Amino acid sequence: MSNSLLIMVSLAVASIGLITWQHSVRSDLIRARRRWLQASLLLAAGMLVEGYVEPGKGEMLRLALGSGMSNAGIALQLTIIARVTGLKPPNWLWLAVGLVSTLDKLLPYRPLMLMLESAEIPLLYLAAAWLYQRAERLVSRNRFSPTALLFLLGALLFVWRDASDFYLRLQTAIAPDSLDQLHQLALAFAAAAQVCGAVGFLNIVLQRQHNRLEDAANFDPLTGAGNRRALQYWLRTLEASVERVCVVMLDIDHFKSVNDRYGHPAGDAVLQVLAAVLRGGIRDNDMLIRYGGEEFCLLMPDADIEDGMLATERLLQAFRQLAPLPKQPELRCAFSAGVHEWHCRQQDFADAQQKADQALYLAKQSGRDQVRRL
Numbered sequence: 053m054s055n056s057l058l059i060m061v062s063l064a065v066a067s068i069g070l071i072t073w074q075h076s077v078r079s080d081l082i083r084a085r086r087r088w089l090q091a092s093l094l095l096a097a098g099m100l101v102e103g104y105v106e107p108g109k110g111e112m113l114r115l116a117l118g119s120g121m122s123n124a125g126i127a128l129q130l131t132i133i134a135r136v137t138g139l140k141p142p143n144w145l146w147l148a149v150g151l152v153s154t155l156d157k158l159l160p161y162r163p164l165m166l167m168l169e170s171a172e173i174p175l176l177y178l179a180a181a182w183l184y185q186r187a188e189r190l191v192s193r194n195r196f197s198p199t200a201l202l203f204l205l206g207a208l209l210f211v212w213r214d215a216s217d218f219y220l221r222l223q224t225a226i227a228p229d230s231l232d233q234l235h236q237l238a239l240a241f242a243a244a245a246q247v248c249g250a251v252g253f254l255n256i257v258l259q260r261q262h263n264r265l266e267d268a269a270n271f272d273p274l275t276g277a278g279n280r281r282a283l284q285y286w287l288r289t290l291e292a293s294v295e296r297v298c299v300v301m302l303d304i305d306h307f308k309s310v311n312d313r314y315g316h317p318a319g320d321a322v323l324q325v326l327a328a329v330l331r332g333g334i335r336d337n338d339m340l341i342r343y344g345g346e347e348f349c350l351l352m353p354d355a356d357i358e359d360g361m362l363a364t365e366r367l368l369q370a371f372r373q374l375a376p377l378p379k380q381p382e383l384r385c386a387f388s389a390g391v392h393e394w395h396c397r398q399q400d401f402a403d404a405q406q407k408a409d410q411a412l413y414l415a416k417q418s419g420r421d422q423v424r425r426l
């Protein structure tokens with residue numbers, strides 16, 4: 053293994069670590085930010101030390117240090133990825149990995165120690181494969197992560213290398229020359245895996261950043277409902293995929309008086325409660341949009357007007373029964389709603405939405421707190 057390759061790889065890992073560190077603030081990974089840079093620098097330093105190992109005096113010490121730092125760096129990266137996926141591994145885990153990786157190189161040859169040394173990288177790589185798969189699935193819904201596959205292959209390669217090593221050393225006590233190629237292949241693979249792992253995490257960070265920006269552009273921050281931009285996107289999807297959609301326009305009754313009486317923050321809380329009731333009471337593929345101030349729109353794909361009326365009645369009943377402000381248990385709110393069936397292939401959405409709006413107006417005119425159709 054040439055030193056220059058390890059040095060180049062360590063520089064690549066350090067620079068990707070720096071880029072990841074820069075982006076992690078914007079992708080809401082502020083706590084992981086410093087850690088990731090530390091992990092990348094530790095890993096890069098370990099590889100640099102290993103890259104300078106030359107046969108002779110101090111060889112084992114440098115190898116031990118290099119391996120300890122590299123493995124601790126990988127383990128630290130894995131603890132960060134684990135946190136991104138919602139797991140909480142203890143902080144000392146990466147230190148323990150580094151310590152064991154350093155110490156086992158310094159101990160005199162013994163089969164047990166050799167076994168321990170052989171288990172380290174396959175275990176780390178298996179954990180990496182699992183975590184990268186989870187993390188990428190979480191942020192980009194990818195069913196399959198190339199980074200995870202790479203680490204899985206790496207784990208197998210190291211098992212193969214270490215098993216041959218172990219078997220031959222048991223017989224001869226000296227590593228035979230035939231193992232050199234296998235060692236070099238494994239080391240080259242490890243170097244590539246480190247760069248791919250670093251890029252894999254950078255990808256996760258950038259994907260999160262992208263998701264956050266997209267959410268900010270498409271969802272109302274107060275209620276989490278889609279906004280009109282999201283509506284336009286959903287309409288295009290619906291027009292291409294379904295025949296009919298039940299459109300519901302609904303508007304909280306006497307909302308101005310809630311604001312006037314309890315204040316604007318209380319009004320905001322009522323809006324949040326209504327959004328939660330609506331979200332909790334609709335099907336997974338129904339869509340909730342905050343259409344205006346206290347006006348919401350529901351799109352129910354493949355539902356006819358009877359289904360839509362029934363579902364909206366149920367939502368109204370649930371909302372009416374709630375005390376949306378815990379500090380004002382006397383307050384009860386309701387909404388008025390208009391329902392219309394939209395035949396996506398024959399009619400513009402604007403026409404259907406206007407009809408649902410007219411039905412809503414009818415509901416308001418007829419005393420509010422009800423669901424109407426034209």
Ligand SMILES: Nc1nc2c(ncn2[C@@H]2O[C@H](COP(=O)(O)OP(=O)(O)OP(=O)(O)O)[C@@H](O)[C@H]2O)c(=O)[nH]1
Binds near residue numbers: 304
């Ligand atoms: N707290 C809060 N109030 C909002 C928000 N957006 C709009 N509003 C308020 O919603 C109220 C809407 O009042 P109106 O259009 O008169 O409707 P209403 O009082 O509900 O009367 P009806 O619809 O006829 O039953 C206004 O007072 C707006 O200030 C918001 O994001 N937060």
